[in-house]
Amino acid sequence: MKLYDLELSGNCFKVRLFAALANIDLDIIPVDFLGGEHKSEKMLALNPFGELPVFEHNDVVLRDAQAILVYLARFHxxxxxxxxxxxxxxxxxxxxxxxxxxxxxxxxxSRLVDKFGYELHKPTTIANSERILALLEDHLQHNDWLALARPTIADCAVMPYVALAPEGGVSLADYPAINKWIARIKALPGFNGMPGIAK
Amino acid sequence: MKLYDLELSGNCFKVRLFAALANIDLDIIPVDFLGGEHKSEKMLALNPFGELPVFEHNDVVLRDAQAILVYLARFHxxxxxxxxxxxxxxxxxxxxxxxxxxxxxxxxxSRLVDKFGYELHKPTTIANSERILALLEDHLQHNDWLALARPTIADCAVMPYVALAPEGGVSLADYPAINKWIARIKALPGFNGMPGIAK
Incomplete structure (x- = not known):
């Protein structure tokens, strides 16, 4: 199982995180994102959307982190x-x-703007961030996990960019339930971090 | 199976469309969206995100069109x-x-801005539209259906807002493969339209 990967990508981290928690071996293939390798002919043939992660297993090729989580969970x-x-x-x-x-x-x-210089409309990304953080905070005040009262791929899909929010100028200081949930995920056996999400 | 519904919502139509194609009976409950009923205490208790559709079946409550499609397909x-x-x-x-x-x-x-007066950043929504339409056009030039070479819930999830794009000022004139795909879906047994998507 090959994961074409960028260490700094939260979408790639979703997959690495789940693989670590579920003890799944991945063959990690670093892609030179800043050098534009994800837009190379080879990578566009695997993923016309020109994004990372890309996942390859036998004749299965997947271009979306959520779909890769579904694949790994169902396959195993x-x-x-x-x-x-x-x-x-x-x-x-x-x-x-x-x-x-x-x-x-x-x-x-928000993080794409601040960390990678994407020309997105920052006021929109900030407003979107505040809305979803408030909804997550409310949900996590009454639930330890997003779904099913236990860790699922839902937590792996949602947590990374929430935890990385401060890198996009969005503070998590006012969201105690979100912080406890992130700590709960970090405490799971096998957890491994990424730059910006300490172990 | 209750669907709290807005006729003009493409997200609600995703569910009505799949139910029609798969011959699933739904109890359609119209919600007074323009009157703000989706933000009423009752509706927020069902869906804290304050959006439509909302789906209810026995003790299952779902707030996302894609999740409702998954539920209906797996349940049946x-x-x-x-x-x-x-x-x-x-x-x-x-x-x-x-x-x-x-x-x-x-x-x-784009349509939320033009049709419902949402204060979103229109240049962003237009740029996003052009990008995904080009990707879809390319995919559909080589595939009759989005996934698996047959109709799936993927088509039900993606088609509605693509077909409604002109209502957001996004023309479909330059996308022949997309238009053929929409026509292919409309030709499926049981298909039913909505305002803006003629049968």
Missing amino acids: ELESWLPSNAAEMADVQQWLSTASNEVQHGPNA | ELESWLPSNAAEMADVQQWLSTASNEVQHGPNA
Whole structure:
């Protein structure tokens, strides 16, 4: 299982994080993002969206972090991390959508501006960040985990860019429940950090 | 199965569309969106995100269109629409993420500005729209369906806001493969339209 990877990418970290927690071996292939390698002919053939991560296993190629989490959980039949019954799978799915929507366009986008110089509309990314952080804080005041009262791929998909929010100028100081949830994830066996998310 | 619904919402239409194609009965409950009913105490208790659709079945409550599609497909064991094996489920998941991310913040966001007066940054929504439409056009030039060479919930999740793009000032005239794909979906048995997406 190959992960075309950028160490500083929260989307790549979602996959590395889940692999570490679920004890899945990945062959990590660093991609020279700052040098534009993700837009090379070879990488665009794997992922026309021109983004990282990209995942390859036999003839399966995936271009989306959430889809890679689903693949790893289903391939290894990790029901605890992604149940196959309708109600529980859908509960997890809600948070995969939140990762792709509100978190991507909130704290992730804010960080893209500050850390990588993306020309996005910062007031929008800040407003999006504040909205989703408030919703997460409220949810986590009454729940230890995002879905199913236990760690799932939902936590792996949502946590990275929330924890990295300060790198986009979004403070987490006023969100005690979010901070406790991040600490809870860090305390899971196998957890490994990334730059900006200390172990 | 109750769907708290807004007829003009593409996210609600995703669910109505899949239910129509898969012959699933829904109890449609119209919500007075323009009157703010989705922010009422009752609706916020069902969905703290304050959005539509909301879905309720026995003790299952879901707040995200993609998650509702997953629930309906898994509950009715519609393997053709959402396979349970790792590779095929992950292929579908990629496009559920695309619906939540690029389509939501492209054509959907553009339409929210033009049709409902949302104060979003229009140049961003237009740029996002053009990017995802080009990627979809390229994909659909070589594929009849988004995933698995057949209709899946991926098509139900992505098509509505693509088809509604002109309502956000985004023309589809230059995207022949996208138009053929929309026509292909409209030709499926059971298809039903919505305002802006003629049958």
